[in-house]
């Protein structure tokens with residue numbers, strides 16, 4: 001079934017990965033349902049898939065934490081991705097003894113890649129986890145990371161630029177903390193921050209415009225429409241000025257703010273402070289003031305809008321939906337499943353109770369997960 005479909009995994013192997021010594025699953029292109037009791041290792045498999053994209057995965061975990069307790073040290077995820085360019089073999093992990101490494105090794109079709117950023121060219125991966133139920137009520141950081149992951153779907157280099165910006169930001173903060181007021185050194189860093197920063201802000205603005213269009217085009221039957229906006233000085237400035245002017249202004253403001261930032265112990269302005277603002281359109285209410293179920297539905301609506309846009313470009317994302325079904329009533333669950341199937345998405349969905357996925361029937365490939373073992377059910 002769907003054997004010719006691109007943008008999916010056809011094989012996933014994890015080794016010494018959290019609760020797994022080794023597990024291997026063959027995937028036929030249908031959405032994937034993973035069921036099993038609490039702690040069985042369902043989320044661990046989603047985390048393994050999330051590491052096939054740039055970044056630290058859906059738990060944002062330190063790499064050392066992922067290596068299986070009692071294993072040889074180190075861990076690996078290997079997969080075959082079916083992409084529009086053909087099958088791609090992806091491997092990533094940490095070698096035994098290198099657990100403290102800040103970066104993981106990445107191999108693509110047998111060749112070493114320079115970093116996890118290279119993964120973005122092959123697969124788009126987006127997730128919703130129970131921890132994200134609090135996305136609208138907690139600080140801006142998680143919302144920014146959620147947005148940046150959506151941006152990476154359209155612009156795989158975005159993640160690399162965010163990392164580069166953050167590296168320079170940390171260096172400026174360190175110099176200011178050490179009282180180093182060297183004009184040429186700081187000035188050079190601030191120029192780099194402005195260059196990366198404006199590119200980051202511009203990519204966010206562009207993605208937001210696309211998402212707005214897709215949200216407006218969707219029917220609102222099951223997932224409420226979100227009004228989305230960006231709060232951030234660079235993002236807002238780009239609406240009224242050419243990017244070069246926004247960049248020059250930012251360089252000037254950073255230079256003028258050195259004493260202030262040194263006093264604060266951090267840089268108080270920049271795209272690292274931006275926020276994604278979300279309102280429930282029909283209720284005309286900020287997302288954070290909506291019910292838990294409404295917040296979840298808003299998030300799903302945004303993720304589906306993003307998936308529709310990417311699917312139309314032939315780059316449908318893998319969706320990792322951890323415990324998603326438990327929070328949705330039957331009608332919404334059905335609507336979500338229908339859309340996943342209609343878009344041909346390889347969604348990986350977890351739950352403790354197979355009944356929650358009954359509506360999918362043979363449209364999904366189902367697996368039972370038990371301590372360290374994964375068994376296909378259909």
Ligand SMILES: Nc1ncnc2c1ncn2[C@@H]1O[C@H](COP(=O)(O)OP(=O)(O)OP(=O)(O)O)[C@@H](O)[C@H]1O
Nearest residue numbers: 018019038039040041042043044065066067068069
């Ligand atoms: N580095 C590690 N080595 C061995 N086991 C680990 C490691 N990290 C986590 N685990 C174990 O993995 C299990 C958690 O797996 P996971 O989060 O995938 O469960 P789950 O099936 O999603 O459960 P739930 O339904 O409760 O969300 C726990 O038993 C935990 O102790």
